[in-house]
Amino acid sequence: MQIAAYSVVPAEKPYFKRWSKEHQVEVKLIAAPLSQATLDEAAGCVGVCVQQPSALGDAAFYRRFAQMGLKYIGVRSAGIDFVDLAACQKNGIKVTNVPAYSPRAIAEMGLTQALALLRRLGEYRAEMAQGKFSLNPRLISNEIYKLTVGLIGLGHIGGETARLYRALGARVIAYNRSHKIQYESVVEYTDFATVIAQSDIISLHTPLTPATNGMIGEEEFRKMKDSAILINMSRGGLVDTPALITALQHGQIAGAGLDTLANEAEFFRKDVPVDQLPADYQTLAAMPNVIITPHIAFYTATAVKNMVNIGLDNIYRQEIKKN
Ligand code: NAD
Numbered sequence: 001m002q003i004a005a006y007s008v009v010p011a012e013k014p015y016f017k018r019w020s021k022e023h024q025v026e027v028k029l030i031a032a033p034l035s036q037a038t039l040d041e042a043a044g045c046v047g048v049c050v051q052q053p054s055a056l057g058d059a060a061f062y063r064r065f066a067q068m069g070l071k072y073i074g075v076r077s078a079g080i081d082f083v084d085l086a087a088c089q090k091n092g093i094k095v096t097n098v099p100a101y102s103p104r105a106i107a108e109m110g111l112t113q114a115l116a117l118l119r120r121l122g123e124y125r126a127e128m129a130q131g132k133f134s135l136n137p138r139l140i141s142n143e144i145y146k147l148t149v150g151l152i153g154l155g156h157i158g159g160e161t162a163r164l165y166r167a168l169g170a171r172v173i174a175y176n177r178s179h180k181i182q183y184e185s186v187v188e189y190t191d192f193a194t195v196i197a198q199s200d201i202i203s204l205h206t207p208l209t210p211a212t213n214g215m216i217g218e219e220e221f222r223k224m225k226d227s228a229i230l231i232n233m234s235r236g237g238l239v240d241t242p243a244l245i246t247a248l249q250h251g252q253i254a255g256a257g258l259d260t261l262a263n264e265a266e267f268f269r270k271d272v273p274v275d276q277l278p279a280d281y282q283t284l285a286a287m288p289n290v291i292i293t294p295h296i297a298f299y300t301a302t303a304v305k306n307m308v309n310i311g312l313d314n315i316y317r318q319e320i321k322k323n
Contacts, residue, residue, distance in 0.1 A: 002026045003074075003315055004042035005049040006034040011299075015308035023316060036061050039068070047072025047094075047315045051307070053265060055082050066091035072318060076311025077101070096314035100156040102303035106259075107160035109297035110233040113257030114149075114201045117229045118142060120255075122288040142200070142227075145169030150199030152215070153206030153234065154180050154187065161203055162186045173198065177206075196220050201229045208235035216240065221247035228253045233297045236262035241280050248287055255289035259297040268294045 005016055008029045020027040028045065032038045033052040039061065042048050047070055050056070056073075062084060073083055075097040088095050116122070120139045127136060149165045151158045154176035162172050166186040174187040175195045195202060202224065206212045216230065217240035224230075230253055232239055241262050247253050261268075263278055277285075284290050 001316070001319060002028065002045045003047055003049055003312060004028045004030060004045045005312075006030045006032065006038065007050060007052045011301075011304050012308050015305050016312075019309055019312050023312075025312075025316060027312065036064075039064060042070055043068060045070060046319050047074055049074045049076055049308075049311045049315060051075060051077045051311075052082055056084070059084075059087055062087035062091045062093065066093060072096070072315045074311045074315040076307040094318060096311075096318070098307055098310045098314070101306040101310065102298065102300060103156035103160040105300040105303045106157045106233050106297040107164055109259060109293070110157075110161055110203050110231045110257065111164050113259075113291045113293070114203070114229055114231050115144070116291060117255040117257055117289065118144065118147075118201070120289070122255075122291065126288040147171070147200040148173060148198050149201045149203065150174070150190075150195035151187065151203050151205060152176075152192065152195055153204060154183055155205060157233065158203075158205035159183050159186075161205060165201075170201075193223070196223050197225075199228060200225065201231060203231040204234045204238050206234060206238065208237045213237050214240045216244075218243040218246070221252045224253050226251055226253065229255045229257065231257045233257075233259045236260040236264055241284075245280060245283055248284075248290065255291075256284075257291045258284070259293045260295055261292070264295060 003025060005027055008016065008031055013029060016027050016029055028041065030038065030041050033054060034048055034050050034056055036057045050073060071094060073088065073093055073095045075083065075095065078097060078099050080095060080097045083095055085095060119141045123139055145168060148171045151162055151172065151174040154162065154174045158174065159182065162174060162183055163186050165172050172187045173190045173195055175190055175192045179189060204216065215238055221243055244256060248256060261281060267277060285292055
């Protein structure tokens with residue numbers, strides 16, 4: 001059995017090699033993403049293991065995929081929006097994904113940013129850069145166990161986030177589309193408006209859908225506490241970026257921690273000349289009460305290992321069962 005893995009990055013290679021040795025399955029490691037142009041590299045394989053932001057191809061791509069004898073697309077991340085599921089069904093291609101590879105990784109990054117903003121690390125750094133070392137009454141902090149943390153979305157990542165904040169003694173309130181009984185011991189369920197109005201830290205954990213697109217905009221910022229910190233580890237599109245910039249500039253909220261931005265596809269995971277970075281990014285990045293990370297909340301050794309192992313296992317198990 002042979003599997004072709006595309007978009008392989010150096011951090012993944014040891015895990016691919018170990019899995020290959022343990023399962024006696026040859027895994028072809030390809031740095032390029034899967035497309036019509038790179039499909040031939042999978043000749044002789046049972047399936048492909050992929051993870052990429054851009055669409056795999058058009059109808060002809062899926063026809064050729066099946067004609068080559070390829071049967072499986074094992075996505076090694078949660079999102080499968082770059083795969084045309086209807087075309088896969090039409091051509092008998094089976095698609096799997098890894099719905100949860102390490103929710104804890106993302107939850108910990110959200111907490112890390114929230115605590116750094118709460119204790120105003122960026123603002124102190126800016127003060128010290130100007131030689132200001134005296135106690136600034138504007139920069140007095142709060143302790144986490146005195147605060148209310150509001151979560152919007154209580155799935156794998158929201159649930160882990162709730163556990164972390166509860167462990168630190170915070171009051172945790174949450175709004176989710178449906179009631180998740182498994183988190184009753186760590187959250188108080190409430191509605192969207194209450195999370196917006198009562199939270200000292202608001203952490204977003206829903207997927208990006210038509211219902212959640214722009215869910216945090218001008219009106220929501222107006223209703224938040226002026227001491228509130230917004231954490232977005234989910235998808236940039238959940239937040240109206242111009243409204244966020246206005247809210248920060250006018251002191252409607254105290255800070256923001258962002259691992260995702262609505263226009264991140266233009267520059268995240270790329271090397272871009274600094275003067276060509278989008279204007280909204282430059283404005284946000286210059287604010288000492290904003291932390292931006294380039295969509296790396298998931299990027300831990302545990303998560304990368306799980307993505308590789310579960311992504312390959314999904315293909316392997318189907319093929320073994322079939323034979
Ligand atoms: P999940 O599917 O386990 O949880 C999502 C939750 O959102 C579910 O409980 C669902 O009921 C709820 N939800 C959906 N629509 C809603 C709505 N309109 N209103 C209220 N609740 C709603 O997903 P997850 O694994 O927790 O991941 C959440 C998101 O995190 C993903 O969709 C992805 O965008 C993002 N993510 C980011 C990174 C990163 O590195 N920054 C990594 C993985 C995932």
